[in-house]
Amino acid sequence: MNSFWSMWVMFLVLLNAGITAFLFWWAPRVRIPVQEDGTTGHVWAHGVLREGMHRLPRWWIIASAAMYLFGIGYLLLYPGFGAHKGLLGWSAHGEHDLATAVNDANLAETMARFKGLPPAQLAADPEALRIGERLFVDNCAACHERSARGNPLLGAPNLVDADWTWGGDDASIATSILDGRQGVMPPLGEAIGAAKVADVANYVLSLSGAPHDAAKAAAGAPEFAVCAACHGQQGEGNPLLGAPKLADSIWTWGGGLEAIEKRINEGTHGVMPAWKSRLDENDVRVIIAWLRSQAPNHLARL
Numbered sequence: 001m002n003s004f005w006s007m008w009v010m011f012l013v014l015l016n017a018g019i020t021a022f023l024f025w026w027a028p029r030v031r032i033p034v035q036e037d038g039t040t041g042h043v044w045a046h047g048v049l050r051e052g053m054h055r056l057p058r059w060w061i062i063a064s065a066a067m068y069l070f071g072i073g074y075l076l077l078y079p080g081f082g083a084h085k086g087l088l089g090w091s092a093h094g095e096h097d098l099a100t101a102v103n104d105a106n107l108a109e110t111m112a113r114f115k116g117l118p119p120a121q122l123a124a125d126p127e128a129l130r131i132g133e134r135l136f137v138d139n140c141a142a143c144h145e146r147s148a149r150g151n152p153l154l155g156a157p158n159l160v161d162a163d164w165t166w167g168g169d170d171a172s173i174a175t176s177i178l179d180g181r182q183g184v185m186p187p188l189g190e191a192i193g194a195a196k197v198a199d200v201a202n203y204v205l206s207l208s209g210a211p212h213d214a215a216k217a218a219a220g221a222p223e224f225a226v227c228a229a230c231h232g233q234q235g236e237g238n239p240l241l242g243a244p245k246l247a248d249s250i251w252t253w254g255g256g257l258e259a260i261e262k263r264i265n266e267g268t269h270g271v272m273p274a275w276k277s278r279l280d281e282n283d284v285r286v287i288i289a290w291l292r293s294q295a296p297n298h299l300a301r302l
């Protein structure tokens with residue numbers, strides 16, 4: 001609060017406090033002119049109503065005075081009187097910092113217990129799973145969905161299936177999270193010719209046994225050589241390039257003929273941000289433990 005507004009607020013508070021103090025002093029003393037019939041003599045509504053007047057009851061004055069003193073005491077001890085910080089030094093920021101510090105200390109103690117433990121072991125610890133889930137919801141769910149099953153609109157893969165674009169061992173997953181990943185597939189529609197796009201797309205569908213046009217797939221097979229450079233001869237994928245498997249029926253960007261034709265024509269560029277600045281290795285192992293625990297048959301995969 002700049003000094004003008006601070007002074008203005010102080011002025012208003014003092015003015016009000018002064019007027020109120022004056023009323024406390026004056027009200028019990030003031031003489032009220034009362035007629036013999038107990039009214040002020042003031043007549044309303046053509047004589048139907050006559051105005052009476054009573055002193056304030058004592059309990060009311062005492063209660064008001066107590067609140068008045070409480071208000072002054074409050075403004076002395078806590079912030080509220082212009083820029084005066086209050087004698088107790090209390091502030092909402094201070095309160096928040098204190099709560100955060102207590103929280104951080106508790107969390108650090110718990111996290112220290114997890115240090116160096118592999119995700120497979122952490123996955124058996126309910127507290128690790130609880131923290132892993134919280135970290136995932138706070139940092140990852142926006143793209144990978146709350147369920148970790150991915151979002152084809154963003155090209156964010158399902159993280160609880162057995163399919164990993166960049167490698168599914170603990171170390172590769174940790175690298176994906178800490179350093180981020182960017183898979184780039186260039187648009188190839190022009191390179192292979194518009195007429196051939198549907199053929200290649202049908203061939204891609206045939207790799208996973210998805211419904212396709214066999215004649216077109218056969219015609220598209222030779223063109224797949226362009227794709228094989230990154231996706232592998234049998235569409236087995238290449239974790240070094242982040243080129244996904246095309247021979248399973250798991251699709252990051254959505255399956256079906258149309259989606260695959262769109263990939264070929266437009267390419268893709270998925271961006272997984274790096275989390276190094278916000279999460280450390282310990283956090284990441286705890287997240288991986290939670291992801292593992294969410295996958296069906298996860299014990300078989302650990």
Ligand code: HEC
Pocket residue numbers: 136139140141142143144154155156157159163164165166167173176177181182183184242269270271272273275287
């Ligand atoms: C801004 C969106 C976004 C956020 C937030 C995000 N991711 Fe990702 N993530 C992606 C995208 C997109 C990819 C795919 C990158 C690619 O292959 O091009 C990806 C890929 C991954 C992969 C590699 C998957 C594989 O199949 O190899 C892992 C693991 C992963 N993310 C985990 C996480 C975790 C854990 C968090 C939270 C700490 C997180 N992500 C937060 C968008 C995001």
Ligand code: HEC
Pocket residue numbers: 155182183184185186188192200201204224226227228229230231241242243244245246250251252253254259260263264268269270271
């Ligand atoms: C230069 C390497 C490269 C070439 C060549 C390439 N791709 Fe890709 N492709 C990728 C990468 C990398 C991704 C993942 C991109 C991302 O994560 O955003 C991808 C993704 C895809 C996807 C999406 C997979 C999913 O799970 O949703 C399809 C489908 C695909 N490519 C088909 C093809 C076809 C068909 C061809 C040949 C016409 C081809 N690609 C050629 C690198 C390549």
